[in-house]
Amino acid sequence: MDQISTDVLSHLGARDPEAARILAGEAERQETTLELIASENHVSSTVMHSVGTWMTNKYAEGYPGKRYYGGCVWHDAIEDLARDRAKKLFGCNFANVQPHCGANANIAAFMALLKPGDTVLSLPIKSGGHLSHGLKPNFSGTFYNIVDYDLDPETELLDYDAIRAIARECKPQLIICGFSAYSRTIDFAAFRSIADEVGAYLMADIAHIAGLVAAGVHPSPFPHAHVVTTTTHKTLRGPRGGLVLSDDEEIAKKIDRKVFPGSQGGPLMHAITGKAVAFGEALEPGFKDYQQQVVDNARALAAALVEKGYRLCSGGTDNHLMLVDLRGRDAELTGADAEGWLESAGMIVNKNGIPNDPRPPMVTSGLRLGTPALTTRGLKEAEMVKVADWLDRVMTSKGDEATCTAVREEIRSFCADFPLPH
Ligand SMILES: *Cc1c(COP(=O)(O)O)cnc(C)c1O
Numbered sequence: 001m002d003q004i005s006t007d008v009l010s011h012l013g014a015r016d017p018e019a020a021r022i023l024a025g026e027a028e029r030q031e032t033t034l035e036l037i038a039s040e041n042h043v044s045s046t047v048m049h050s051v052g053t054w055m056t057n058k059y060a061e062g063y064p065g066k067r068y069y070g071g072c073v074w075h076d077a078i079e080d081l082a083r084d085r086a087k088k089l090f091g092c093n094f095a096n097v098q099p100h101c102g103a104n105a106n107i108a109a110f111m112a113l114l115k116p117g118d119t120v121l122s123l124p125i126k127s128g129g130h131l132s133h134g135l136k137p138n139f140s141g142t143f144y145n146i147v148d149y150d151l152d153p154e155t156e157l158l159d160y161d162a163i164r165a166i167a168r169e170c171k172p173q174l175i176i177c178g179f180s181a182y183s184r185t186i187d188f189a190a191f192r193s194i195a196d197e198v199g200a201y202l203m204a205d206i207a208h209i210a211g212l213v214a215a216g217v218h219p220s221p222f223p224h225a226h227v228v229t230t231t232t233h234k235t236l237r238g239p240r241g242g243l244v245l246s247d248d249e250e251i252a253k254k255i256d257r258k259v260f261p262g263s264q265g266g267p268l269m270h271a272i273t274g275k276a277v278a279f280g281e282a283l284e285p286g287f288k289d290y291q292q293q294v295v296d297n298a299r300a301l302a303a304a305l306v307e308k309g310y311r312l313c314s315g316g317t318d319n320h321l322m323l324v325d326l327r328g329r330d331a332e333l334t335g336a337d338a339e340g341w342l343e344s345a346g347m348i349v350n351k352n353g354i355p356n357d358p359r360p361p362m363v364t365s366g367l368r369l370g371t372p373a374l375t376t377r378g379l380k381e382a383e384m385v386k387v388a389d390w391l392d393r394v395m396t397s398k399g400d401e402a403t404c405t406a407v408r409e410e411i412r413s414f415c416a417d418f419p420l421p422h
Contacts, residue, residue: 001027002045002422008052031420032412033346034387038321038370039180039208041237042377043274044281044421051239051274059266063256078273085279089214092222092245094252097275098259098267099242102207102231106132107139107263108244109227112254113174113201119145121163121172121200127151127355128181128323130205147172151355156314158182160190167198178205178221178229181352181368183298183317185218192224201226209319210243211235211372214282215291218319226251235294235320235372238278241271290375294320297371300381304388313354313366321370325354326395333395335364341399346411347390377418386414 001009005027013020030042055078061068064076064083079097086095099105114120120140123129127150131138134146147170152159167175175198177191188204195202204221210230212218221228228245232238244259246252260267281287295318302312302322311328326333335351342349352368359365371379374387390407397403 001031001420004045004049032415033348034390034411034415035373036347036349036369036371036387038350038368038372039231039234040370041234041372042420043233043237043239043278047237047239047274047278047281050277051270053270053273055273056270058269060269061260061266063260075269078269078276079267082272082276082279085276085283086243086245089279089282090222090228090245091220092228092247093249094246094255096244096252096255096259097241097272098264099229099244100264100268100271101240102130102205102229102242103132103138104259104264105229105231105242105244106130106203106205108255108258109203109229110140110144110174111258111262112251113203113227114144116143117145118173119147119170120174120176121147121149121167121170122176123150123179123182124148125180126353126357126361128179129176130180130207133176133205151314153356156355157184158186160187160194163191164194164197167194167200171198172200174201174203176203176205177225178203178207178209180208181321181323183312183319183322184314185318186221188219188221188224195226203227203229205229207231208234208321211237211282211287212291212295212319215288217288217291217295222247227255232275232278235291236278236282237290237372237376238282239271239274241268241275243275293380294371294375296381297375297379297384298322300384301369301371301388304385305391308388308392310392320372321368323352323354324367324369325365326367327365329395333365334359335366336362337399338367338395341394341397341404342391344399345390345394345404345407346415347387347394347407376421377415379418383418 059069060072060075064080082097083095122133134140149163175195202225204225207230209218230243232241244255298317302317311325313323339351349367351364352366353364354366357365
């Protein structure tokens, strides 16, 4: 653990031992387990400590130069820095760094582009989309008319001809691309051509692949998408938060108004500070190497799993994640069982529905695995083979206690050689 973290823990321990004990437990959990959740990462200690500062004390409703509160001179400076770095990173003219999370970025984008009742064409969550793209209980499914497109049932890939046909029929005002559990490259130009044909806006939600995009390891949604939304805490490796980007001046003005005062109050200036620092890190040359390694590692992990008889949805991966169809290995295996067994063995994963999954969402037939966090710790292709071995040993044993305990100890000592970023 870095010195600042140690100091923070002992400072907190002297004043609030109860909270300090919990934080120490979480630090130890992260140090000693393998994080395979595709949407998670380990931020640098620089980013981590930049979030816990004086910036937490201030109201800064409004935008740099136009605040509703006095005393914002340094808040203007840090938000400008974050916006400028975001624009540079993604090669666009506009950034709003205030959304508290990815879902909030999407709320602002919907409000900027649509009126209630308008039609939105998106991939449903059961096929790899995100709940903020139209799930019934979500704001998106509540206030808008959602029409689904789907993956090709055979190839499990996006079928652009089929999407075009549905778009012609339902005439949406907005088409959404960008997903939570899709392991293949997205053709943003193809989506734009469909949007243009039916007069719809195109929104690319790159929450998962933002880091890959920033590094040029996945094609950019610019100049194709009218609006790009993302989180900052997945492959982008920043603090938890959201971000909206655009190249369209008119849309940009609307986005600013729909983030504040449309859907949020005061921005989280401590998080915006962390975003500025993280975007700075992403602009460094090493970030491209990191993202390339994320993709190389995903490919290596996928190959090792296929070799052991697992079926991957769509047959593999082009990005940082893969969706494992557990039935390919053992018809009885469920995502829920595997998730529990693997956690007891020191591997943190999430169960995930596979396309057309016959099992309910709390059970599922799949696991979603990702390499961003492992790559941050310095694991490379050779270690992916080891990880696949551990995954397979635990699942083949059906969570046998002795096996899980043995793997847990192997992983604990393995993790000591790959410390969290300092
Ligand atoms: C993770 C994710 C989000 C939302 O992120 P939160 O920060 O949890 O609100 C939005 N869209 C997609 C595609 C995602 O994967």
